[in-house]
Amino acid sequence: MKKQILDGCTAAAHVAFALSDVATIYPITPIASMGETAQKWGLAGRRNLMGQALEVKELESELGAAGAVHGAAAAGALATTFTASQGLMLMIPNMYKISGELLPVVFHVGCRSLATHALSIFGDHQDVMACRATGFTMLASASVQETMDLALVAHLAAIEGSLPVLHFFDGWRTSSEMDTIDVIDYEDMRPLVNWDKVNEFRRKAMNPEHPGQRGSAQNPDVYFQNREASNRFYDAFPAIVQSCMDKVANLTGRSYHLVDYYGAPDADRVIVAIESAAEVVSETVDYLNREKGYKTGVIKIHLYRPFPVEAFRKSLPDSVKTIAVLDRTKEPGAQHEPLCEDVMSALYNTSRSSDIRIIGGRYGLSSKEFDPAMVKAVFDEMAKDNPKNPFTVGINDDVTNLSLDVTDNIETDVASQTFQSILYAIGNDGTVGGTKQVAEIIGNSPGLYAQAYFSYSAKKSGGYTISQLRIGRQPVISAYGINGADYVGCHKASYVNRFSMLDKIKEGGTFVLNSPWTPKQMCERLPLDMRRTIAEKKLKFYNIDADSIAAQCGLGTRINMPMQTVFLYLTNIILFDESLGALKEQIKKTYIHEGGDVV
Structure with a gap:
């Protein structure tokens, strides 16, 4: 294994490439890069564990990709696809067939909002929750490191258990977030694969030399019986997943379980969550238990289907009085959202069902922020005699009045021990790409870890972009927006009138503005409240005319190089001479295809 900074899409593609013969795709935000990345690796000479390049086929739509992945698996190929949102919805009919035929297909999904009253390209769980009845098993990852580790578990378990797996991670928060992680080498993966099961799967493939019957139509006399016959595969699957998790743990030293509990052993309040929200809750639990004297905990769900009832029950501390289940989806008209219903079912008619109060809430739809202050609001609501049930957190619901009040501003120890920066820019000025380059330089340096996250308007090119970069001496796990920045950069002068960008800067922090204004003009162009904040917070304020520098160097509107250097x-x-040398190497790698003169 080697330490490297990657985004979630690349982490999942790394594993999918190793353990798949074919990937049938149709690009969709936020996982469009996965197929392109796999193709580039194949052209560069990378080979999978079968000794060949992953064959990536782009179809005319996600519906075509689903049909093709079904056909490839039926023909004996280890097959995968990458999708999200409406694209995943187009695959649902084929998903029923794939699971019904017990094919070990793996879908990697950067889950995303569905188009309802409006389209949203941002992340939540509405798409994957619509697939619960398809027969696909479902495995959730909460971070970029987990995405790599559990992608491997997904492929191993699909082969071992003869069932398809939908491996999902947060669209945007995890798919595009860059983290310094341990990358698993292909040769280390090889011994973990049950090659006898692979050969058994291939022997069952469609073949004119030994024909078999598939896709028949059945009458009432046998359909029900055959549908129930698949139960044994699903009953056995949780143990298979845990076995594969144990194999990966033995290799990496990182331990995973079907559900993981974190927090006080005598917790009276516990939150149940999936994916990156569980990381936010874990970080907040540490803070609340140590600094505020709370007794709280979090249960992180990894295997969502089949729901691991026994493992969930065992994970609950005996002291728990209230459970809050956080769902990142909405099912209009339902009593509760899916995860909450599963938790209620798991505890129904047990000895503890009368002792534990369960409430459900929604958070984070369309990548709405979910941070430690909101977690505290949930725990505080749980302590009330009559808490809201259901509730929402992260919005101000002045229509149905379900939202919780969020009043605290929390900085956890994890946040205080990292260097944090926020860069405001315009799409296509190079800032996002430049931030990724800086993250690579720092995140791949010995003893340093980096996390880079990007948000932008749906316009993308020409719209605003906000790049957030955290740097620390330990792995950075904070899966929420920066609230206390050490460094803020405004890469477009007009944004001083659009964003309250100094609300989130620490006292004594650094503020860098890209503008053509002279010091005298600053008193006229900068808003009064911004000038007051600069003075009151004792900020170090710098200005650079990066647009003029970019124009002089022939970079056009791309200001990423001067702003990265600043x-x-x-x-x-990192010592500036060292980082400047690394930046020059990045420039060569990024722009060599344009020719030596450009570099």
Whole structure:
């Protein structure tokens, strides 16, 4: 294994490439890069565990991709696809057939909102929750590191258990977030694969030399019986997943279970969550238990289907009085959302069902922020005699009045021990790409870890972008927006009138503005409240005319190189001479296809 900074899509593609013969795709935000990345690796000479390049086929739509992945698996190929949102919805009819035929297909999904009253390209769980009845098993990852580790578990378990797996992770928060992680080598994966099961699967493939019957139509006399006959595969699957998790743990030293409990052993309040929200809750639990004297915990669900009832029951501390289940989806008209219903069912008619109060809430639809202050609001609501049930958190619901009040501003120890920066820019000015390059330089340096996350308007090119970069001496796990930045960059001068960008900067922090304004003009162009904040927070304020520098260098509107250089110089996290040399290497790697003169 080697330490490297990657985004969630690349982490999942790394494993999918190793353990698949074919990937049938149709690009969709936020996982469009996965197929392209796999193709580039194949052209560069990378080979999978079967000794060949992953064959990536782009179809005319997600419906075609689903049909093709079904056909490839029926023909004996280890097959995968990458999708999200409405694309996943188009695959549902084929998903029923794939699971019904017990084919070990793996879908990697960067889950995303569905188009309802409006389209949204951002993340939540509405798409994957619509697939619960398809027969696909479902495995959730909460971070970029987990995405790599559990993608491997997904492929191993699909082969071992003869069932398809939908491996999902947060669209945007995890799919595009860059983290410094341990990358698993292909040769280390090889011994974990049950190659006898692979050969058995291939022997069952459609073949004119030994024909078999598939896709028949059945009458009432046998359909029901045959549908129930699949139960044994699903009954056995949780143990198979745990076995595969144990194999990966023995290799990596990172332990996973079907559900993981974190927090006080005598917790009286516990939150149940999936994916990156569980990381936010874990970080907040540490803070509340240590600093506020709370007794709280979190249960992180990894295997969602089949729901691991026994493992869930065993994970609950005996002291728990109230459970809040957080769902990142909405099912209009339902009593509760899916995860909450599953938790209620798991505890129904047990010895503890009368002792534990269960409430459900919604959070994070369309990538709405979910941070430690909101977690505290949920725990505080749980302590009330009559808490809201259901509730929402993260919005101000002045229509149905279900939202919780969020009043605290929390900085956890994890946040205080990292260097944090926020960069405001316009799409296509190079800032997002430049931030990724800085993250690579720092995140791949010995003793340093980086996390880079990007949000932008649906316009993408020409709309606003906000790049957030965290740097620490330990792995950075904070899966929420920065609230206390050490460094804020405004890469477009007009944004001083659009964003309250200094609300989230620490006292004594660094503020860098890209503008053509002279010091005298600053008193006229900068809003009064911004000038007051600069003075009151004792900020170090710098200005650079990066647009003029970019124009002089023939970069057009791309200001990423001068602004990256400013960041590396002012922060000095790595000695500037060293970081400048690394930046020049990044420039060569990124722009060599344009020719030596451009570099």
